[in-house]
Amino acid sequence: MSKLSLDQDVLRKIRTRTRRRFAFTTIACLFYSGYLLGYVGLKDLFAQTISPGSYVTVSILFFCFLIVFFIALEFLYLRISIAEGKEK
Protein backbone atom coordinates (compact mmCIF):
# COMPACT_ATOMS: atom_id res chain seq x y z
CA MET A 1 0.00 0.00 0.00
CA SER A 2 1.47 3.38 -0.97
CA LYS A 3 1.06 6.68 0.81
CA LEU A 4 -1.32 7.93 -1.90
CA SER A 5 -3.61 4.93 -1.62
CA LEU A 6 -4.27 5.65 2.06
CA ASP A 7 -7.49 7.48 2.78
CA GLN A 8 -6.60 11.15 3.38
CA ASP A 9 -8.72 11.29 6.51
CA VAL A 10 -6.94 8.24 7.91
CA LEU A 11 -3.58 9.76 7.01
CA ARG A 12 -4.52 13.02 8.73
CA LYS A 13 -5.52 11.15 11.89
CA ILE A 14 -2.29 9.17 11.86
CA ARG A 15 -0.27 12.37 11.47
CA THR A 16 -2.14 14.00 14.38
CA ARG A 17 -1.45 11.00 16.59
CA THR A 18 2.19 10.82 15.54
CA ARG A 19 2.70 14.52 16.27
CA ARG A 20 1.13 13.97 19.70
CA ARG A 21 3.38 11.01 20.39
CA PHE A 22 6.49 13.02 19.56
CA ALA A 23 5.30 16.12 21.44
CA PHE A 24 4.78 14.12 24.65
CA THR A 25 8.08 12.28 24.17
CA THR A 26 9.93 15.57 23.64
CA ILE A 27 8.45 17.01 26.84
CA ALA A 28 9.44 13.88 28.77
CA CYS A 29 13.00 13.90 27.36
CA LEU A 30 13.45 17.63 28.04
CA PHE A 31 12.46 17.30 31.68
CA TYR A 32 14.52 14.13 32.01
CA SER A 33 17.60 15.88 30.64
CA GLY A 34 16.97 18.57 33.27
CA TYR A 35 18.20 16.00 35.77
CA LEU A 36 21.64 16.23 34.14
CA LEU A 37 21.76 19.96 34.93
CA GLY A 38 22.25 19.02 38.58
CA TYR A 39 25.64 17.71 37.55
CA VAL A 40 26.66 20.50 35.16
CA GLY A 41 25.12 23.92 34.48
CA LEU A 42 22.86 24.24 37.51
CA LYS A 43 24.99 22.36 40.01
CA ASP A 44 24.81 25.15 42.59
CA LEU A 45 21.05 25.52 42.25
CA PHE A 46 20.47 21.78 42.66
CA ALA A 47 22.71 21.75 45.75
CA GLN A 48 20.67 24.48 47.48
CA THR A 49 17.97 23.73 50.02
CA ILE A 50 14.44 24.81 49.19
CA SER A 51 14.28 27.25 52.13
CA PRO A 52 16.55 28.44 54.93
CA GLY A 53 16.67 25.87 57.72
CA SER A 54 15.39 23.09 55.49
CA TYR A 55 17.41 20.04 54.53
CA VAL A 56 15.35 19.26 51.45
CA THR A 57 17.53 20.14 48.47
CA VAL A 58 16.35 21.26 45.04
CA SER A 59 17.76 18.00 43.63
CA ILE A 60 15.59 15.85 45.94
CA LEU A 61 12.57 18.01 45.17
CA PHE A 62 13.27 17.77 41.43
CA PHE A 63 13.50 13.97 41.65
CA CYS A 64 10.06 13.82 43.30
CA PHE A 65 8.68 16.37 40.85
CA LEU A 66 9.87 14.34 37.86
CA ILE A 67 8.16 11.18 39.05
CA VAL A 68 4.85 12.92 39.75
CA PHE A 69 5.10 14.98 36.56
CA PHE A 70 5.74 11.97 34.33
CA ILE A 71 2.81 10.07 35.82
CA ALA A 72 0.58 13.12 35.28
CA LEU A 73 1.87 13.43 31.71
CA GLU A 74 1.04 9.79 31.03
CA PHE A 75 -2.39 10.24 32.56
CA LEU A 76 -3.06 13.22 30.28
CA TYR A 77 -1.87 11.31 27.23
CA LEU A 78 -4.10 8.35 28.06
CA ARG A 79 -7.13 10.59 28.64
CA ILE A 80 -6.62 12.17 25.23
CA SER A 81 -6.22 8.78 23.56
CA ILE A 82 -9.28 7.33 25.26
CA ALA A 83 -11.39 10.41 24.44
CA GLU A 84 -10.28 10.17 20.82
CA GLY A 85 -11.19 6.49 20.77
CA LYS A 86 -14.70 7.30 22.03
CA GLU A 87 -15.17 9.99 19.38
CA LYS A 88 -14.27 7.49 16.70
Added chain:
Amino acid sequence: MGLNVQLLFLGIVLLFSNSTQAAGTITGDIERQPLNWSAISMFLVFVFATLIISYWASKLTRTSGEFYTAGGQLTGLQNGAAIAGDFMSAASFLGITGLMFVGGFDGLIFGIGAFVGWPVMLFLLAERVRNLGRYNFADVVSLRLEKTSTRIISVFGGIVVVIMALIGQMVGAGKLIELLFGLPYETAVIVVSVLVIAYVSFGGMLATTWVQIVKAILLMFGATVMALLIFINVGFDLNILLEGASSNHPLGEKILRPGILFNDPIQIATIMVSMLFGTLGLPHIIMRLFTVPTAQEAGKSAFYASTFIGYFFLLMILIGFGTSYFLIGNTEYFGVDAKLIGGNNMAAIHLSNALGGDLLAGFMSAVAFATILAVVAGLTVAASAAVSHDLYAQVVCKGKPDPKEELKITRLTTVVVGLIAVSLGILFQHQNIAFITAMPMVVAASVNFPVLFMSLYWEGMTTRGAIMGAMVGLALSLGLTIIGPQVWVATLGFEKALFPYNYPTLFTMPLAFLAIWFFSITDQSERAAADRDNYYSLLKKAEFGN
Protein backbone atom coordinates in the same frame (compact mmCIF):
# COMPACT_ATOMS: atom_id res chain seq x y z
CA MET B 1 14.05 -6.00 34.20
CA GLY B 2 16.12 -3.17 32.80
CA LEU B 3 16.33 -1.94 36.18
CA ASN B 4 16.95 -5.40 37.52
CA VAL B 5 19.93 -5.85 35.33
CA GLN B 6 21.26 -2.40 35.90
CA LEU B 7 20.99 -2.58 39.62
CA LEU B 8 22.34 -6.05 39.76
CA PHE B 9 25.31 -4.51 38.02
CA LEU B 10 25.44 -1.93 40.75
CA GLY B 11 25.12 -4.63 43.34
CA ILE B 12 28.00 -6.50 41.79
CA VAL B 13 30.03 -3.31 41.62
CA LEU B 14 29.32 -2.74 45.26
CA LEU B 15 30.32 -6.26 46.03
CA PHE B 16 33.41 -6.60 43.92
CA SER B 17 34.97 -3.24 43.31
CA ASN B 18 36.67 -0.64 45.39
CA SER B 19 34.71 2.17 43.82
CA THR B 20 32.67 2.76 46.91
CA GLN B 21 35.72 3.23 49.04
CA ALA B 22 36.13 6.62 47.50
CA ALA B 23 32.99 7.60 49.31
CA GLY B 24 34.56 7.24 52.70
CA THR B 25 34.92 4.61 55.33
CA ILE B 26 31.58 2.96 54.64
CA THR B 27 32.22 -0.06 52.50
CA GLY B 28 31.90 -3.81 52.68
CA ASP B 29 32.75 -7.09 51.03
CA ILE B 30 30.51 -10.06 50.47
CA GLU B 31 30.30 -12.47 53.37
CA ARG B 32 27.83 -15.28 53.88
CA GLN B 33 25.43 -14.70 56.75
CA PRO B 34 24.21 -17.31 59.25
CA LEU B 35 21.16 -19.30 58.13
CA ASN B 36 18.16 -16.98 58.40
CA TRP B 37 15.28 -19.31 59.33
CA SER B 38 12.57 -16.65 59.53
CA ALA B 39 13.43 -15.52 55.99
CA ILE B 40 13.57 -19.12 54.74
CA SER B 41 10.17 -19.92 56.32
CA MET B 42 8.52 -16.90 54.72
CA PHE B 43 10.13 -17.71 51.42
CA LEU B 44 8.78 -21.28 51.57
CA VAL B 45 5.28 -19.87 52.04
CA PHE B 46 5.82 -17.76 48.90
CA VAL B 47 7.10 -20.77 46.97
CA PHE B 48 4.13 -22.88 48.03
CA ALA B 49 1.67 -20.18 46.96
CA THR B 50 3.37 -19.59 43.61
CA LEU B 51 3.56 -23.32 42.85
CA ILE B 52 -0.20 -23.52 43.38
CA ILE B 53 -0.55 -20.60 40.97
CA SER B 54 1.62 -22.46 38.44
CA TYR B 55 -0.52 -25.58 38.79
CA TRP B 56 -3.65 -23.51 38.18
CA ALA B 57 -2.01 -21.72 35.24
CA SER B 58 -0.88 -25.02 33.70
CA LYS B 59 -4.56 -26.04 33.35
CA LEU B 60 -5.18 -22.88 31.33
CA THR B 61 -2.08 -23.08 29.15
CA ARG B 62 -2.86 -25.42 26.28
CA THR B 63 -1.42 -23.67 23.23
CA SER B 64 1.83 -21.91 22.50
CA GLY B 65 -0.10 -18.64 22.13
CA GLU B 66 -1.42 -19.03 25.66
CA PHE B 67 2.07 -19.92 26.79
CA TYR B 68 3.62 -16.74 25.33
CA THR B 69 0.91 -14.20 26.16
CA ALA B 70 -1.16 -15.66 29.04
CA GLY B 71 -4.05 -15.88 26.59
CA GLY B 72 -3.81 -12.15 25.83
CA GLN B 73 -6.69 -11.33 28.16
CA LEU B 74 -5.02 -9.61 31.12
CA THR B 75 -6.27 -6.17 32.11
CA GLY B 76 -4.02 -3.12 31.96
CA LEU B 77 -3.88 -3.04 35.76
CA GLN B 78 -2.85 -6.69 36.04
CA ASN B 79 -0.25 -6.33 33.33
CA GLY B 80 1.04 -3.06 34.79
CA ALA B 81 1.50 -4.75 38.17
CA ALA B 82 3.28 -7.68 36.50
CA ILE B 83 5.57 -5.29 34.61
CA ALA B 84 6.36 -3.51 37.87
CA GLY B 85 7.07 -6.92 39.42
CA ASP B 86 9.43 -7.73 36.56
CA PHE B 87 11.10 -4.34 36.70
CA MET B 88 11.52 -3.67 40.44
CA SER B 89 14.16 -6.18 41.37
CA ALA B 90 15.89 -7.29 44.50
CA ALA B 91 18.84 -5.37 43.23
CA SER B 92 16.77 -2.23 42.75
CA PHE B 93 15.73 -2.45 46.36
CA LEU B 94 19.06 -3.60 47.77
CA GLY B 95 21.29 -1.91 45.16
CA ILE B 96 19.77 1.57 45.27
CA THR B 97 19.54 1.50 49.04
CA GLY B 98 23.19 0.36 49.22
CA LEU B 99 24.22 3.12 46.82
CA MET B 100 22.33 5.74 48.81
CA PHE B 101 23.91 4.45 52.00
CA VAL B 102 27.29 5.15 50.38
CA GLY B 103 26.62 8.15 48.17
CA GLY B 104 23.24 9.61 49.14
CA PHE B 105 21.31 11.35 46.37
CA ASP B 106 23.48 10.00 43.53
CA GLY B 107 22.07 6.52 44.14
CA LEU B 108 18.73 7.70 42.76
CA ILE B 109 20.04 8.32 39.23
CA PHE B 110 19.41 4.72 38.18
CA GLY B 111 15.90 4.95 39.57
CA ILE B 112 14.90 7.97 37.54
CA GLY B 113 16.67 6.56 34.48
CA ALA B 114 14.69 3.36 34.53
CA PHE B 115 11.46 5.08 35.48
CA VAL B 116 11.43 7.52 32.57
CA GLY B 117 11.50 4.65 30.11
CA TRP B 118 7.84 4.02 30.92
CA PRO B 119 6.28 7.32 29.84
CA VAL B 120 8.26 7.08 26.61
CA MET B 121 7.17 3.46 26.20
CA LEU B 122 3.56 4.64 26.44
CA PHE B 123 3.95 7.57 24.04
CA LEU B 124 6.03 5.89 21.35
CA LEU B 125 5.74 2.13 21.47
CA ALA B 126 3.00 0.53 23.58
CA GLU B 127 -0.02 1.02 21.32
CA ARG B 128 1.69 0.59 17.97
CA VAL B 129 3.66 -2.47 19.06
CA ARG B 130 0.53 -4.09 20.52
CA ASN B 131 -1.41 -3.54 17.31
CA LEU B 132 1.31 -4.99 15.11
CA GLY B 133 2.74 -7.94 16.99
CA ARG B 134 1.51 -11.27 18.26
CA TYR B 135 4.05 -12.59 20.72
CA ASN B 136 7.24 -10.54 20.68
CA PHE B 137 9.08 -7.63 19.11
CA ALA B 138 10.51 -9.76 16.28
CA ASP B 139 6.92 -10.07 14.99
CA VAL B 140 6.72 -6.29 14.70
CA VAL B 141 10.08 -5.77 13.04
CA SER B 142 9.62 -8.56 10.50
CA LEU B 143 6.14 -7.44 9.48
CA ARG B 144 7.18 -5.05 6.71
CA LEU B 145 10.68 -6.38 6.02
CA GLU B 146 12.08 -9.62 4.63
CA LYS B 147 10.84 -12.04 7.27
CA THR B 148 13.54 -14.65 7.74
CA SER B 149 16.62 -12.41 7.93
CA THR B 150 15.01 -9.71 10.07
CA ARG B 151 13.54 -12.31 12.40
CA ILE B 152 16.92 -13.96 12.80
CA ILE B 153 18.63 -10.65 13.55
CA SER B 154 15.86 -9.68 15.98
CA VAL B 155 16.10 -13.02 17.74
CA PHE B 156 19.86 -12.68 17.94
CA GLY B 157 19.58 -9.22 19.53
CA GLY B 158 16.92 -10.50 21.90
CA ILE B 159 18.84 -13.61 22.91
CA VAL B 160 22.04 -11.63 23.56
CA VAL B 161 20.10 -9.35 25.89
CA VAL B 162 18.33 -12.21 27.66
CA ILE B 163 21.44 -14.39 28.13
CA MET B 164 23.50 -11.51 29.50
CA ALA B 165 20.65 -10.54 31.75
CA LEU B 166 20.32 -14.14 32.91
CA ILE B 167 24.03 -14.32 33.79
CA GLY B 168 23.67 -11.13 35.78
CA GLN B 169 20.56 -12.39 37.51
CA MET B 170 21.94 -15.82 38.38
CA VAL B 171 25.28 -14.58 39.70
CA GLY B 172 23.49 -11.78 41.53
CA ALA B 173 20.98 -14.32 42.89
CA GLY B 174 23.71 -16.62 44.17
CA LYS B 175 25.55 -13.79 45.87
CA LEU B 176 22.49 -12.10 47.31
CA ILE B 177 20.98 -15.31 48.65
CA GLU B 178 24.33 -16.15 50.20
CA LEU B 179 24.12 -12.78 51.90
CA LEU B 180 20.46 -12.85 52.87
CA PHE B 181 19.79 -16.49 53.71
CA GLY B 182 23.19 -17.95 54.46
CA LEU B 183 22.67 -20.61 51.75
CA PRO B 184 25.67 -21.78 49.67
CA TYR B 185 26.01 -20.08 46.26
CA GLU B 186 25.44 -23.22 44.17
CA THR B 187 22.37 -24.20 46.19
CA ALA B 188 20.89 -20.76 45.65
CA VAL B 189 21.48 -20.85 41.89
CA ILE B 190 19.98 -24.35 41.57
CA VAL B 191 16.94 -23.51 43.73
CA VAL B 192 16.22 -20.41 41.63
CA SER B 193 16.53 -22.35 38.40
CA VAL B 194 14.42 -25.35 39.47
CA LEU B 195 11.60 -23.11 40.67
CA VAL B 196 11.67 -21.00 37.53
CA ILE B 197 11.57 -24.10 35.32
CA ALA B 198 8.54 -25.28 37.33
CA TYR B 199 6.73 -21.95 36.99
CA VAL B 200 7.45 -21.36 33.34
CA SER B 201 7.36 -24.81 31.77
CA PHE B 202 3.99 -25.62 33.35
CA GLY B 203 2.30 -22.25 33.64
CA GLY B 204 4.00 -20.19 30.91
CA MET B 205 3.35 -16.47 30.84
CA LEU B 206 0.21 -16.81 32.99
CA ALA B 207 2.12 -18.29 35.93
CA THR B 208 4.98 -15.86 35.37
CA THR B 209 2.54 -12.95 35.37
CA TRP B 210 0.95 -13.92 38.68
CA VAL B 211 4.31 -14.66 40.30
CA GLN B 212 5.35 -11.14 39.26
CA ILE B 213 2.11 -9.60 40.50
CA VAL B 214 2.36 -11.32 43.91
CA LYS B 215 5.97 -10.28 44.21
CA ALA B 216 5.22 -6.65 43.23
CA ILE B 217 2.53 -6.47 45.90
CA LEU B 218 4.84 -7.96 48.54
CA LEU B 219 7.72 -5.66 47.64
CA MET B 220 5.57 -2.53 47.66
CA PHE B 221 3.91 -3.61 50.89
CA GLY B 222 7.29 -4.21 52.56
CA ALA B 223 8.74 -0.94 51.27
CA THR B 224 5.63 0.94 52.40
CA VAL B 225 5.86 -0.54 55.89
CA MET B 226 9.53 0.44 56.10
CA ALA B 227 8.84 3.98 54.88
CA LEU B 228 5.96 4.35 57.36
CA LEU B 229 8.10 3.13 60.25
CA ILE B 230 10.82 5.59 59.26
CA PHE B 231 8.29 8.41 59.12
CA ILE B 232 6.80 7.46 62.49
CA ASN B 233 10.29 7.47 64.02
CA VAL B 234 11.03 10.99 62.74
CA GLY B 235 7.64 12.38 63.69
CA PHE B 236 6.50 12.57 60.05
CA ASP B 237 9.09 15.28 59.46
CA LEU B 238 11.29 14.76 56.37
CA ASN B 239 13.63 17.49 57.60
CA ILE B 240 14.45 15.53 60.75
CA LEU B 241 15.25 12.45 58.64
CA LEU B 242 17.52 14.37 56.25
CA GLU B 243 19.19 16.32 59.04
CA GLY B 244 19.88 13.10 60.99
CA ALA B 245 21.07 11.24 57.89
CA SER B 246 23.50 13.99 56.89
CA SER B 247 24.83 14.52 60.42
CA ASN B 248 25.46 10.76 60.80
CA HIS B 249 27.09 10.30 57.40
CA PRO B 250 30.85 10.91 57.05
CA LEU B 251 30.18 13.05 53.98
CA GLY B 252 27.68 15.24 55.80
CA GLU B 253 25.24 17.36 53.82
CA LYS B 254 26.94 16.39 50.54
CA ILE B 255 24.77 13.27 50.52
CA LEU B 256 21.71 15.45 49.93
CA ARG B 257 22.95 16.73 46.57
CA PRO B 258 24.45 15.35 43.34
CA GLY B 259 28.15 14.72 42.87
CA ILE B 260 29.47 12.09 45.28
CA LEU B 261 29.38 8.96 43.11
CA PHE B 262 29.21 10.58 39.68
CA ASN B 263 30.98 13.72 38.51
CA ASP B 264 31.61 13.35 34.80
CA PRO B 265 28.64 14.83 32.87
CA ILE B 266 29.20 12.55 29.86
CA GLN B 267 29.27 9.46 32.08
CA ILE B 268 26.00 10.59 33.65
CA ALA B 269 24.46 11.40 30.26
CA THR B 270 25.39 8.03 28.82
CA ILE B 271 24.01 6.21 31.89
CA MET B 272 20.77 8.17 31.54
CA VAL B 273 20.52 7.40 27.82
CA SER B 274 21.24 3.70 28.46
CA MET B 275 18.58 3.42 31.11
CA LEU B 276 15.89 5.23 29.13
CA PHE B 277 16.35 3.63 25.72
CA GLY B 278 17.49 0.28 27.09
CA THR B 279 14.11 -0.10 28.76
CA LEU B 280 12.47 0.46 25.37
CA GLY B 281 14.42 -2.38 23.77
CA LEU B 282 14.16 -5.15 26.36
CA PRO B 283 12.51 -8.13 24.64
CA HIS B 284 10.83 -9.61 27.72
CA ILE B 285 9.38 -6.22 28.66
CA ILE B 286 8.03 -5.60 25.15
CA MET B 287 6.61 -9.13 25.20
CA ARG B 288 4.40 -8.16 28.12
CA LEU B 289 2.52 -5.72 25.85
CA PHE B 290 0.96 -8.70 24.05
CA THR B 291 -0.66 -10.11 27.17
CA VAL B 292 -3.52 -7.58 26.95
CA PRO B 293 -6.33 -7.64 24.38
CA THR B 294 -6.10 -4.11 22.94
CA ALA B 295 -3.69 -1.27 22.25
CA GLN B 296 -5.53 0.87 24.78
CA GLU B 297 -4.95 -1.75 27.49
CA ALA B 298 -1.28 -1.88 26.47
CA GLY B 299 -1.12 1.88 27.05
CA LYS B 300 -2.82 1.48 30.41
CA SER B 301 -0.30 -1.25 31.28
CA ALA B 302 2.57 1.20 30.78
CA PHE B 303 0.73 3.83 32.84
CA TYR B 304 0.03 1.49 35.76
CA ALA B 305 3.56 0.11 35.62
CA SER B 306 5.08 3.57 35.90
CA THR B 307 2.67 4.50 38.70
CA PHE B 308 3.80 1.48 40.74
CA ILE B 309 7.48 1.97 39.88
CA GLY B 310 7.29 5.71 40.57
CA TYR B 311 5.68 5.10 43.96
CA PHE B 312 8.44 2.59 44.78
CA PHE B 313 11.17 5.11 43.92
CA LEU B 314 9.53 7.81 46.01
CA LEU B 315 9.70 5.40 48.94
CA MET B 316 13.36 4.80 48.14
CA ILE B 317 14.14 8.40 49.14
CA LEU B 318 12.97 7.64 52.67
CA ILE B 319 14.51 4.18 52.79
CA GLY B 320 17.83 5.28 51.25
CA PHE B 321 18.36 8.21 53.60
CA GLY B 322 16.87 6.10 56.39
CA THR B 323 19.91 3.81 56.23
CA SER B 324 22.22 6.68 57.20
CA TYR B 325 19.79 7.87 59.88
CA PHE B 326 19.22 4.51 61.58
CA LEU B 327 22.32 2.44 60.86
CA ILE B 328 25.38 4.68 61.03
CA GLY B 329 26.58 4.73 64.62
CA ASN B 330 24.58 1.61 65.52
CA THR B 331 27.33 -0.90 66.34
CA GLU B 332 24.89 -3.81 66.04
CA TYR B 333 25.13 -3.58 62.23
CA PHE B 334 28.87 -3.02 61.85
CA GLY B 335 31.69 -5.54 62.18
CA VAL B 336 34.94 -5.11 64.04
CA ASP B 337 36.44 -3.67 60.85
CA ALA B 338 33.87 -0.83 61.04
CA LYS B 339 32.24 -2.08 57.82
CA LEU B 340 28.55 -2.83 57.43
CA ILE B 341 28.01 -6.51 58.21
CA GLY B 342 27.50 -8.42 54.95
CA GLY B 343 28.47 -5.42 52.81
CA ASN B 344 26.64 -2.32 51.62
CA ASN B 345 23.97 -4.33 49.80
CA MET B 346 22.73 -5.42 53.21
CA ALA B 347 21.87 -1.83 54.18
CA ALA B 348 18.18 -2.27 53.32
CA ILE B 349 17.92 -5.55 55.25
CA HIS B 350 19.70 -4.10 58.28
CA LEU B 351 17.38 -1.12 58.11
CA SER B 352 14.34 -3.39 58.07
CA ASN B 353 15.78 -5.14 61.12
CA ALA B 354 16.36 -1.82 62.89
CA LEU B 355 12.79 -0.77 62.14
CA GLY B 356 10.81 -3.97 62.57
CA GLY B 357 13.10 -6.57 64.11
CA ASP B 358 13.68 -10.10 62.79
CA LEU B 359 10.13 -10.37 61.46
CA LEU B 360 10.43 -7.47 59.02
CA ALA B 361 14.03 -8.36 58.11
CA GLY B 362 12.95 -11.94 57.38
CA PHE B 363 10.03 -10.71 55.31
CA MET B 364 12.17 -8.34 53.23
CA SER B 365 14.80 -11.05 52.66
CA ALA B 366 12.10 -13.44 51.47
CA VAL B 367 10.73 -10.73 49.16
CA ALA B 368 14.24 -10.22 47.72
CA PHE B 369 14.46 -13.95 46.90
CA ALA B 370 10.95 -13.95 45.44
CA THR B 371 11.93 -10.99 43.32
CA ILE B 372 14.80 -12.88 41.73
CA LEU B 373 12.43 -15.72 40.83
CA ALA B 374 9.98 -13.33 39.20
CA VAL B 375 12.66 -11.63 37.12
CA VAL B 376 14.32 -14.86 35.98
CA ALA B 377 10.90 -16.29 35.08
CA GLY B 378 10.23 -13.29 32.80
CA LEU B 379 13.59 -13.72 31.09
CA THR B 380 13.00 -17.44 30.62
CA VAL B 381 9.63 -16.91 28.92
CA ALA B 382 11.23 -14.42 26.53
CA ALA B 383 14.08 -16.80 25.68
CA SER B 384 11.66 -19.69 25.12
CA ALA B 385 9.49 -17.58 22.83
CA ALA B 386 12.50 -16.44 20.81
CA VAL B 387 13.60 -20.03 20.16
CA SER B 388 10.28 -21.82 19.74
CA HIS B 389 8.18 -19.08 18.12
CA ASP B 390 10.75 -17.15 16.09
CA LEU B 391 13.29 -19.77 15.16
CA TYR B 392 11.23 -22.97 15.12
CA ALA B 393 7.72 -21.84 14.15
CA GLN B 394 8.53 -18.87 11.92
CA VAL B 395 11.94 -19.64 10.42
CA VAL B 396 12.15 -23.46 10.36
CA CYS B 397 8.43 -24.18 9.79
CA LYS B 398 7.89 -21.00 7.71
CA GLY B 399 5.04 -19.87 9.95
CA LYS B 400 3.12 -23.16 9.81
CA PRO B 401 4.22 -25.25 12.79
CA ASP B 402 2.35 -28.14 14.36
CA PRO B 403 0.81 -26.41 17.43
CA LYS B 404 1.39 -29.40 19.74
CA GLU B 405 4.97 -29.72 18.58
CA GLU B 406 5.54 -25.99 19.08
CA LEU B 407 4.26 -26.12 22.66
CA LYS B 408 6.42 -29.16 23.34
CA ILE B 409 9.48 -27.33 22.01
CA THR B 410 8.57 -24.27 24.04
CA ARG B 411 8.51 -26.29 27.26
CA LEU B 412 11.69 -28.13 26.33
CA THR B 413 13.39 -24.79 25.62
CA THR B 414 12.34 -23.59 29.06
CA VAL B 415 14.11 -26.53 30.69
CA VAL B 416 17.20 -25.98 28.52
CA VAL B 417 17.26 -22.26 29.37
CA GLY B 418 16.99 -23.16 33.05
CA LEU B 419 19.94 -25.55 32.77
CA ILE B 420 21.94 -22.95 30.84
CA ALA B 421 21.16 -20.41 33.55
CA VAL B 422 22.51 -22.74 36.26
CA SER B 423 25.63 -23.49 34.23
CA LEU B 424 26.31 -19.82 33.49
CA GLY B 425 25.60 -18.88 37.08
CA ILE B 426 28.18 -21.36 38.34
CA LEU B 427 30.64 -20.67 35.49
CA PHE B 428 30.66 -16.94 36.14
CA GLN B 429 30.64 -17.31 39.91
CA HIS B 430 34.17 -16.02 40.36
CA GLN B 431 34.32 -13.76 37.31
CA ASN B 432 34.06 -10.01 37.23
CA ILE B 433 30.66 -9.82 35.58
CA ALA B 434 30.08 -6.09 35.92
CA PHE B 435 30.40 -5.62 32.14
CA ILE B 436 27.98 -8.47 31.38
CA THR B 437 25.34 -7.11 33.68
CA ALA B 438 25.65 -3.65 32.14
CA MET B 439 25.45 -5.00 28.60
CA PRO B 440 21.72 -5.82 28.28
CA MET B 441 20.71 -2.18 28.60
CA VAL B 442 23.43 -1.07 26.19
CA VAL B 443 22.58 -3.74 23.60
CA ALA B 444 18.83 -3.23 23.98
CA ALA B 445 19.26 0.51 23.42
CA SER B 446 21.74 0.16 20.56
CA VAL B 447 20.33 -2.83 18.66
CA ASN B 448 16.69 -3.58 19.46
CA PHE B 449 15.36 -0.08 20.05
CA PRO B 450 16.71 1.60 16.86
CA VAL B 451 15.40 -1.21 14.64
CA LEU B 452 12.03 -1.32 16.37
CA PHE B 453 11.62 2.47 16.40
CA MET B 454 12.58 2.93 12.75
CA SER B 455 10.34 0.09 11.63
CA LEU B 456 7.43 1.89 13.31
CA TYR B 457 8.21 5.47 12.35
CA TRP B 458 10.34 5.64 9.21
CA GLU B 459 8.94 4.87 5.81
CA GLY B 460 12.41 4.61 4.28
CA MET B 461 13.79 1.73 6.35
CA THR B 462 14.73 -1.35 4.37
CA THR B 463 15.74 -4.87 5.34
CA ARG B 464 19.38 -4.09 4.55
CA GLY B 465 19.24 -0.95 6.70
CA ALA B 466 17.71 -2.85 9.64
CA ILE B 467 20.28 -5.64 9.49
CA MET B 468 23.25 -3.30 9.11
CA GLY B 469 21.96 -1.02 11.87
CA ALA B 470 21.56 -3.98 14.24
CA MET B 471 25.03 -5.28 13.40
CA VAL B 472 26.68 -1.88 13.82
CA GLY B 473 24.85 -1.38 17.15
CA LEU B 474 25.85 -4.81 18.41
CA ALA B 475 29.49 -4.61 17.26
CA LEU B 476 29.97 -1.15 18.76
CA SER B 477 28.23 -2.08 22.02
CA LEU B 478 30.48 -5.09 22.48
CA GLY B 479 33.61 -3.39 21.16
CA LEU B 480 33.38 -0.20 23.20
CA THR B 481 32.46 -2.15 26.33
CA ILE B 482 35.50 -4.40 25.89
CA ILE B 483 37.88 -1.42 25.57
CA GLY B 484 36.05 0.44 28.35
CA PRO B 485 36.99 0.52 32.05
CA GLN B 486 34.91 -2.50 33.10
CA VAL B 487 36.66 -4.99 30.83
CA TRP B 488 39.91 -3.37 29.73
CA VAL B 489 40.95 -2.32 33.22
CA ALA B 490 38.85 -4.25 35.76
CA THR B 491 38.85 -7.62 33.96
CA LEU B 492 41.87 -7.66 31.65
CA GLY B 493 44.12 -5.70 33.99
CA PHE B 494 45.33 -2.94 31.66
CA GLU B 495 46.28 0.30 33.30
CA LYS B 496 44.04 2.66 31.33
CA ALA B 497 40.88 2.13 29.32
CA LEU B 498 40.93 2.92 25.59
CA PHE B 499 37.34 4.15 25.82
CA PRO B 500 36.56 6.07 29.00
CA TYR B 501 32.91 5.21 29.65
CA ASN B 502 31.25 2.11 31.07
CA TYR B 503 28.03 2.68 29.14
CA PRO B 504 28.72 3.49 25.49
CA THR B 505 25.05 3.95 24.55
CA LEU B 506 25.39 7.71 24.06
CA PHE B 507 27.69 6.89 21.13
CA THR B 508 26.50 3.47 19.94
CA MET B 509 22.78 4.22 19.67
CA PRO B 510 23.13 7.27 17.36
CA LEU B 511 25.58 5.32 15.20
CA ALA B 512 23.10 2.44 14.91
CA PHE B 513 20.44 4.93 13.78
CA LEU B 514 22.91 6.44 11.33
CA ALA B 515 23.72 2.99 9.91
CA ILE B 516 20.01 2.18 9.46
CA TRP B 517 19.51 5.48 7.66
CA PHE B 518 22.60 5.23 5.45
CA PHE B 519 22.19 1.60 4.38
CA SER B 520 18.48 2.18 3.74
CA ILE B 521 18.75 5.27 1.58
CA THR B 522 21.52 3.69 -0.51
CA ASP B 523 19.49 0.50 -1.00
CA GLN B 524 17.96 0.47 -4.47
CA SER B 525 17.02 -3.22 -4.58
CA GLU B 526 13.56 -4.60 -5.38
CA ARG B 527 13.28 -5.79 -1.81
CA ALA B 528 13.90 -2.23 -0.61
CA ALA B 529 11.05 -0.93 -2.76
CA ALA B 530 8.71 -3.55 -1.27
CA ASP B 531 9.89 -2.67 2.26
CA ARG B 532 9.08 1.00 1.70
CA ASP B 533 5.70 0.20 0.14
CA ASN B 534 4.74 -1.98 3.10
CA TYR B 535 5.12 0.91 5.51
CA TYR B 536 1.73 2.53 4.95
CA SER B 537 -0.30 -0.64 5.36
CA LEU B 538 1.68 -1.28 8.54
CA LEU B 539 1.10 2.31 9.68
CA LYS B 540 -2.66 1.99 9.38
CA LYS B 541 -2.64 -1.27 11.31
CA ALA B 542 -0.28 0.20 13.92
CA GLU B 543 -2.64 3.05 14.69
CA PHE B 544 -6.04 1.48 14.17
CA GLY B 545 -5.36 -2.19 14.73
CA ASN B 546 -6.87 -3.46 11.49
